[in-house]
Amino acid sequence: MAVNSLVFSNNRRYRVTRHALFWLLWIIYYTVFNIVYWQGRYPLSSTLGASLVEVSLSTPLDMIFCYSIIYFLLPRFLYKGHYIQMILLWMLFSVLFILIFRGYNHLAVPYIREAFGLPPPVFSKNVPWVFLNLFYQINMEGGLAAAIKLGKMWAIKQQELDLMKKEKQHLEPTLQAGALQPVFLINALDRVEQLSVIRPSLIPGMVKKIKNLLLYVIYDNNQASVSLEKELSLLEEYVGLEKTGNADSLQVMVKIVGNPSGERIAPFIILPMVENGFRQLGLLEMPQKNMDLEVWVDNGHFEMKLGWSKPIDSSTLMNGHSLSLHHIGRRLNLLYPESHELRVTITAEQFIVNLKINLNRAIT
Numbered sequence: 001m002a003v004n005s006l007v008f009s010n011n012r013r014y015r016v017t018r019h020a021l022f023w024l025l026w027i028i029y030y031t032v033f034n035i036v037y038w039q040g041r042y043p044l045s046s047t048l049g050a051s052l053v054e055v056s057l058s059t060p061l062d063m064i065f066c067y068s069i070i071y072f073l074l075p076r077f078l079y080k081g082h083y084i085q086m087i088l089l090w091m092l093f094s095v096l097f098i099l100i101f102r103g104y105n106h107l108a109v110p111y112i113r114e115a116f117g118l119p120p121p122v123f124s125k126n127v128p129w130v131f132l133n134l135f136y137q138i139n140m141e142g143g144l145a146a147a148i149k150l151g152k153m154w155a156i157k158q159q160e161l162d163l164m165k166k167e168k169q170h171l172e173p174t175l176q177a178g179a180l181q182p183v184f185l186i187n188a189l190d191r192v193e194q195l196s197v198i199r200p201s202l203i204p205g206m207v208k209k210i211k212n213l214l215l216y217v218i219y220d221n222n223q224a225s226v227s228l229e230k231e232l233s234l235l236e237e238y239v240g241l242e243k244t245g246n247a248d249s250l251q252v253m254v255k256i257v258g259n260p261s262g263e264r265i266a267p268f269i270i271l272p273m274v275e276n277g278f279r280q281l282g283l284l285e286m287p288q289k290n291m292d293l294e295v296w297v298d299n300g301h302f303e304m305k306l307g308w309s310k311p312i313d314s315s316t317l318m319n320g321h322s323l324s325l326h327h328i329g330r331r332l333n334l335l336y337p338e339s340h341e342l343r344v345t346i347t348a349e350q351f352i353v354n355l356k357i358n359l360n361r362a363i364t
Helices: 002-008 012-038 044-078 083-107 109-115 127-177 183-198 200-220 228-243 270-282 323-335
Strands: 250-258 289-298 301-309 340-346 350-358
Touching: 012 044, 044 083, 044 109, 044 127, 083 109, 083 127, 200 228, 228 250, 228 270, 228 289, 270 289, 270 301, 270 323, 270 350, 323 340
Parallel strands: 250 289
Antiparallel strands: 289 301, 301 350, 340 350
């Protein structure tokens, strides 16, 4: 478990540790490589010192180039399908860093070797060969960084698919029965049990919110439609439940525009969708989690945009449709045929669910 966290966790402590280990091994590898090259011609203390200083001073340049690839080019261009722009920028970065490395070799390396009693480097006058050699070396480094990043993303994608399979096994009986169970109530009760020990002062307010949600589930679940105003009010109470006890690590923004008074909507569409968002967000390892919920109501037209943060290096190759959203989509097809739109978008940093419903065209 510790090894898995070291490799995949986005916790700051694990991220710093694995990056520090990688670059430490990088310095050791190239230092040993240089020592072997100088072996037998100069004292070990001189070759060790010069090699260690040379590699240590050049490693920040390697780091900048590699991080430019995996934290700028990949998320901004590769993940979004802008392949030509990414290749052109990669080439531009390569040329820029070749010039920087060339300057380092000419301006700094001779003084380092002189300080340790080693001869200065001999530079080839064949400029094209030198350029191609540096181009090969620096892109080998960038390619290695990109391969590690993409390999990690592939592994994360497999983990997400495993979670999807488990979720499907858990929800399959519910799908066959045709009713969506109020999972958020179970999660809320679990949180009450946990907080009753460490923060008992929060319990009375939570119990009141759970009571309101429970009454809604018991009495409104079987109705053809419910008051949209009441639904949104309960939604805000549910969001408050999720935030309770997580104020430091969870930031939620709720914005409701328009007048929902007098409008009606089929039950168990909005709440399960938001609950699914919180559940998916809870599966991600992030020091700070964010969710944005915006609702617009205008003359029988309902629109909701729900977005939650994700690690930039988690998979963006999944289709994003959990079984909960699949079930909600099936209900929408039955209740609002040809009068709704449900769309899921995944960006490098966020999952976004958009829902539009023409409330005037419901089948009741």
